[in-house]
Amino acid sequence: MSARDGFIERAGAQALRIYPNSVDEAQGTICAIAREEGGGKVLLVSGEGAGAFAGEGRDGLLRCPLTKENAAALMTLFPYTKPVSHRGRPFTFGLGDRLGLATPGHVRAIAGYGCFPVFAQQSIRELNLTGRTFADVIAAAAFGVFQEGYKGGYGADGDHLKTKDEITYALRSGCSMITLDCSEHIDIRAAALSDEGIEALYAEIPEDVRRHYEETYLAGPLPVIGAMSPAELRRIAVVFWRAVNHAVDCYRHIQTIRTIDVDFELSIDETLTITTPAEHFVVANELALNAIRPDSMAPHFSGAFEKGVEYAGNLNDFARDFVAHQRIADHFGYKLSVHSGSDKFSVFSTVGRVTKGHVHVKTAGTNWLEALAVVAERDPALYRKAHKFAIEHRGEAEKYYHVSTNVNEIPNIDLQSDAYLPEYLKIPASRQTLHIAYGLLLAEPWFREPFFALLDAHEEDYYARLVAHIGKHLRYVTAEA
Numbered sequence: 396m397s398a399r400d401g402f403i404e405r406a407g408a409q410a411l412r413i414y415p416n417s418v419d420e421a422q423g424t425i426c427a428i429a430r431e432e433g434g435g436k437v438l439l440v441s442g443e444g445a446g447a448f449a450g451e452g453r454d455g456l457l458r459c460p461l462t463k464e465n466a467a468a469l470m471t472l473f474p475y476t477k478p479v480s481h482r483g484r485p486f487t488f489g490l491g492d493r494l495g496l497a498t499p500g501h502v503r504a505i506a507g508y509g510c511f512p513v514f515a516q517q518s519i520r521e522l523n524l525t526g527r528t529f530a531d532v533i534a535a536a537a538f539g540v541f542q543e544g545y546k547g548g549y550g551a552d553g554d555h556l557k558t559k560d561e562i563t564y565a566l567r568s569g570c571s572m573i574t575l576d577c578s579e580h581i582d583i584r585a586a587a588l589s590d591e592g593i594e595a596l597y598a599e600i601p602e603d604v605r606r607h608y609e610e611t612y613l614a615g616p617l618p619v620i621g622a623m624s625p626a627e628l629r630r631i632a633v634v635f636w637r638a639v640n641h642a643v644d645c646y647r648h649i650q651t652i653r654t655i656d657v658d659f660e661l662s663i664d665e666t667l668t669i670t671t672p673a674e675h676f677v678v679a680n681e682l683a684l685n686a687i688r689p690d691s692m693a694p695h696f697s698g699a700f701e702k703g704v705e706y707a708g709n710l711n712d713f714a715r716d717f718v719a720h721q722r723i724a725d726h727f728g729y730k731l732s733v734h735s736g737s738d739k740f741s742v743f744s745t746v747g748r749v750t751k752g753h754v755h756v757k758t759a760g761t762n763w764l765e766a767l768a769v770v771a772e773r774d775p776a777l778y779r780k781a782h783k784f785a786i787e788h789r790g791e792a793e794k795y796y797h798v799s800t801n802v803n804e805i806p807n808i809d810l811q812s813d814a815y816l817p818e819y820l821k822i823p824a825s826r827q828t829l830h831i832a833y834g835l836l837l838a839e840p841w842f843r844e845p846f847f848a849l850l851d852a853h854e855e856d857y858y859a860r861l862v863a864h865i866g867k868h869l870r871y872v873t874a875e876a
């Protein structure tokens with residue numbers, strides 16, 4: 396009998412149900428994800444390298460809890476479970492998993508679409524609202540990847556990071572991608588100012604910086620965007636000069652402390668105003684002048700990209716703007732990044748076609764809504780309670796997320812049968828209300844405990860829903876690429 400067959404037999408004798416795709420062997424050590432009878436998941440370990448894992452067991456079979464320490468040992472033994480850079484990969488897709496349960500479903504969802512997944516993707520806001528760390532998030536992704544026997548590589552995105560301390564935290568935890576959010580260094584006052592108001596702020600910029608901008612952008616026509624007027628340049632400089640400095644500073648910080656290849660994305664999407672092509676060009680050109688080529692850039696595209704609902708805006712305007720931004724991205728040699736991509740089905744054909752499939756798309760964590768759909772189907776009473784809680788606490792949740800639907804648009808749940816409940820996950824107003832309530836709901840013990848138990852018991856339901864939901868996004872983006 397081979398060591399692997401012996402391993403499987405011993406597990407069977409101890410009433411452990413092995414996930415068949417997870418069994419793997421390296422350096423004389425066999426590992427698998429298994430489910431204990433009537434209980435949760437464990438990592439089974441046997442062989443020479445078992446000493447690197449913490450657990451207990453008999454007959455040379457170690458049962459290890461799915462902790463971040465055991466994930467670290469797993470990543471050392473099987474490097475494909477560790478996040479890596481996606482540089483050079485044309486189509487990359489950020490998924491994120493606020494619950495730590497979605498990765499096996501995401502693995503199945505991406506099959507056949509030729510995209511490189513970023514299974515771990517969380518902002519500090521999401522970590523705070525879910526009480527998790529980057530190490531927890533990456534551990535969950537690593538175990539999910541291992542459970543499915545997925546060896547295609549994946550990334551971990553420290554999303555919307557704002558400071559060098561946050562970057563340090565993400566990189567020390569194993570993130571392979573940093574998305575720098577410069578919004579706190581973007582001067583939002585400028586949007587409301589006249590040209591005279593801008594001139595006053597422009598005069599406050601250090602003289603050498605002003606001279607640099609004027610010499611660089613007013614000397615003649617620029618590549619891609621043509622000539623720029625002095626008034627336009629002054630406005631762009633006022634809005635972005637500090638953000639550019641911050642980006643340069645943070646990029647150098649990444650290079651100083653990184654221990655692996657790290658993808659760098661610059662995000663200017665969480666601003667009040669739409670990013671113009673001229674603004675995009677100046678920001679990108681300033682980075683280029685500092686010898687920085689980001690891997691992706693997220694401008695604020697025209698129209699509304701609200702969490703968990705369709706794109707709202709003029710699709711012709713979007714397409715025209717998107718083409719202009721893609722030309723700039725081509726000029727500087729990086730990909731555009733589309734944030735809050737969940738459910739933006741009407742823009743994906745344009746995104747796929749214009750970028751020729753060289754694009755980064757981030758979903759908005761709607762795998763949480765798919766989990767709630769499983770609750771609506773399997774435990775109507777729990778769903779009803781969560782639904783009412785989300786409506787009652789909508790104001791509180793709106794402190795973290797901007798949404799424009801109204802709770803009055805949600806059909807009264809007391810008038811609906813249990814069979815109808817999954818429909819609430821399709822109605823924009825209830826969808827958004829539930830979407831932004833994740834942090835508040837997960838902090839409630841009455842919800843948290845039965846919710847995780849239910850998803851654990853019905854994980855195949857959840858995976859099937861993710862395959863359908865995420866698959867729809869990937870199908871639309873890749874159909875035109």
Ligand code: ZN
Nearest residue numbers: 662664734735
């Ligand atoms: Zn964003």
